[in-house]
Amino acid sequence: MSKSLRMIAFAAVPLLLAAANSSAAGKSMADVLAASKPSDWRPLDPQNTMYMDLPTGRVVIELAPQFAPNHIANIRTLARGKYFDGLAIVRSQENYVVQWGDPDAKKSFGEAKKSLAPEFTRPAAGLKFTVLPDPDTYAAQTGFVEGFPAARESAQGSAWMVHCYGMVGVGRDNDVNTGSGAELYVVNGHAARLLDRNVTMVGRVVQGMELLSTTPRGHGAMGFYEKPEERTPITQIRMAADVPEAERANLEVMRTDTQTFTDLIESRRNRREEWYKVPAGRIDVCNVPLPVRKAKT
Amino acid sequence: MSKSLRMIAFAAVPLLLAAANSSAAGKSMADVLAASKPSDWRPLDPQNTMYMDLPTGRVVIELAPQFAPNHIANIRTLARGKYFDGLAIVRSQENYVVQWGDPDAKKSFGEAKKSLAPEFTRPAAGLKFTVLPDPDTYAAQTGFVEGFPAARESAQGSAWMVHCYGMVGVGRDNDVNTGSGAELYVVNGHAARLLDRNVTMVGRVVQGMELLSTTPRGHGAMGFYEKPEERTPITQIRMAADVPEAERANLEVMRTDTQTFTDLIESRRNRREEWYKVPAGRIDVCNVPLPVRKAKT
Numbered sequence: 001m002s003k004s005l006r007m008i009a010f011a012a013v014p015l016l017l018a019a020a021n022s023s024a025a026g027k028s029m030a031d032v033l034a035a036s037k038p039s040d041w042r043p044l045d046p047q048n049t050m051y052m053d054l055p056t057g058r059v060v061i062e063l064a065p066q067f068a069p070n071h072i073a074n075i076r077t078l079a080r081g082k083y084f085d086g087l088a089i090v091r092s093q094e095n096y097v098v099q100w101g102d103p104d105a106k107k108s109f110g111e112a113k114k115s116l117a118p119e120f121t122r123p124a125a126g127l128k129f130t131v132l133p134d135p136d137t138y139a140a141q142t143g144f145v146e147g148f149p150a151a152r153e154s155a156q157g158s159a160w161m162v163h164c165y166g167m168v169g170v171g172r173d174n175d176v177n178t179g180s181g182a183e184l185y186v187v188n189g190h191a192a193r194l195l196d197r198n199v200t201m202v203g204r205v206v207q208g209m210e211l212l213s214t215t216p217r218g219h220g221a222m223g224f225y226e227k228p229e230e231r232t233p234i235t236q237i238r239m240a241a242d243v244p245e246a247e248r249a250n251l252e253v254m255r256t257d258t259q260t261f262t263d264l265i266e267s268r269r270n271r272r273e274e275w276y277k278v279p280a281g282r283i284d285v286c287n288v289p290l291p292v293r294k295a296k297t
Numbered sequence: 298m299s300k301s302l303r304m305i306a307f308a309a310v311p312l313l314l315a316a317a318n319s320s321a322a323g324k325s326m327a328d329v330l331a332a333s334k335p336s337d338w339r340p341l342d343p344q345n346t347m348y349m350d351l352p353t354g355r356v357v358i359e360l361a362p363q364f365a366p367n368h369i370a371n372i373r374t375l376a377r378g379k380y381f382d383g384l385a386i387v388r389s390q391e392n393y394v395v396q397w398g399d400p401d402a403k404k405s406f407g408e409a410k411k412s413l414a415p416e417f418t419r420p421a422a423g424l425k426f427t428v429l430p431d432p433d434t435y436a437a438q439t440g441f442v443e444g445f446p447a448a449r450e451s452a453q454g455s456a457w458m459v460h461c462y463g464m465v466g467v468g469r470d471n472d473v474n475t476g477s478g479a480e481l482y483v484v485n486g487h488a489a490r491l492l493d494r495n496v497t498m499v500g501r502v503v504q505g506m507e508l509l510s511t512t513p514r515g516h517g518a519m520g521f522y523e524k525p526e527e528r529t530p531i532t533q534i535r536m537a538a539d540v541p542e543a544e545r546a547n548l549e550v551m552r553t554d555t556q557t558f559t560d561l562i563e564s565r566r567n568r569r570e571e572w573y574k575v576p577a578g579r580i581d582v583c584n585v586p587l588p589v590r591k592a593k594t
Binding site for chain 1: 391392417431432433434435461462463470471473486487488489490491493494495506507510511512513514565568571572573574575577578579580581583584
């Protein structure tokens with residue numbers, strides 16, 4: 001790639017700005033990542049990691065049972081029963097969601113439940129919640145719970161995962177009791193925060209999001225495909241725990257309850273790279289990167 | 298499409314919620330659109346409308362000379378000099394931007410300027426600014442200026458267009474004087490608001506965004522393609538004014554300084570459709586839809 005190409009992203013040389021009282025003052029994200037310790041990372045738990053294998057590759061989804069234990073238990077049962085194998089991506093709506101499930105609603109649920117009570121919110125009490133000091137349009141507080149972007153009313157109120165890009169939720173009909181986890185969607189555009197607290201969120205895509213985001217858009221209502229041949233088939237969905245160790249993705253994600261993560265947020269709130277002339281000063285919960293890396297084995 | 302498929306979007310029957318003091322109380326966006334008058338819409342100005350023709354179809358971009366007159370004049374000169382014809386999409390970065398220009402930096406600029414002083418912000422005074430009452434993470438005020446999402450410090454301070462999904466900006470090097478309009482990008486993910494006031498914004502995609510958003514992601518640094526054959530070629534870029542009338546897209550966009558648009562915002566701030574159980578109560582400037590339709594001729 002020609003070096004003369006104009007770029008809008010960061011340059012390699014950090015510029016030291018007049019800095020806030022933070023240990024991250026002057027650090028770029030690259031600096032923060034380079035200085036991170038092994039204890040700043042955690043491996044994905046195979047019991048809470050789902051592989052969605054498409055003809056184009058593997059999508060890795062981390063599930064958050066602290067928010068939706070019943071739906072995630074049901075998803076595990078569905079995956080172990082091979083429910084998703086041979087189903088398809090049925091919907092791809094521009095700047096909204098990509099959704100998958102059984103287009104014919106014919107496949108047996110096996111031992112899984114066909115519907116579940118909603119898990120839209122839960123008590124904030126008991127969650128390890130790293131609060132972001134920045135104001136948010138939609139919620140009293142936003143932040144991170146063990147790697148997932150989240151919001152809460154207060155430490156004593158209710159909490160929920162928020163609809164950032166790459167977050168995964170449970171499709172349902174108008175009745176809130178119609179979700180099961182058999183039909184899932186991922187946010188594929190600007191954070192669809194209007195959906196917060198209206199849907200059971202189950203996790204986030206940690207790798208392979210580009211396999212979903214580039215699916216051809218559907219031209220039916222709400223981005224559903226009009227013809228079966230437009231759909232992307234799902235080869236299989238498996239829990240990582242059910243895949244031989246040698247075939248696992250073996251990923252680590254950055255912990256979100258550490259000084260390193262606080263430093264990383266600051267490195268994005270006020271970009272230090274020379275390209276940036278006006279630091280934003282604040283950051284939206286959905287603009288905080290959640291680093292993922294291959295585990296060193 | 299099977300009716301039993303779980304959906305996460307709106308149902309056809311609106312639910313009347315206990316309503317705010319608004320003429321939009323109880324109206325869904327579909328209701329607001331159905332009730333809109335011809336005067337709620339404006340045709341795109343052919344002098345400020347750019348067609349980017351790709352092998353897959355046409356992208357229509359509305360330019361905003363009230364924010365970046367010099368860059369837009371230069372883009373017009375480049376388009377009229379056929380500068381963009383045969384160039385390519387050179388970058389597609391997941392949840393960030395898609396960018397196009399001259400990968401070899403060899404093509405003559407003709408009568409266009411090779412660099413321009415930045416137009417990152419301008420005085421808010423003189424702009425018809427529809428203020429959104431909802432709080433924003435990044436700016437003191439957000440809202441809309443003649444169809445473009447924007448922010449300002451105050452009515453007397455500076456104003457700028459914001460990096461919502463589909464907004465188009467000018468690539469540059471570290472030096473702020475290196476932009477020209479010859480290399481452009483579009484936001485393809487969650488609003489990259491950290492770029493606000495760091496880039497000259499020139500407009501927004503009003504049609505054909507899916508042709509850009511589904512481009513295969515580049516695997517080089519910052520999503521640049523590593524191999525020339527991965528790039529999407531640009532057939533041509535033309536100003537609508539330079540295209541015979543019969544070949545124009547003939548689109549209208551909703552005006553953003555009307556009661557109808559205020560009603561539309563309210564219909565999205567608090568969704569009335571039966572599917573929604575908890576109205577958001579607030580809305581982010583980048584979640585407000587900007588309706589586009591084919592003009593009735």
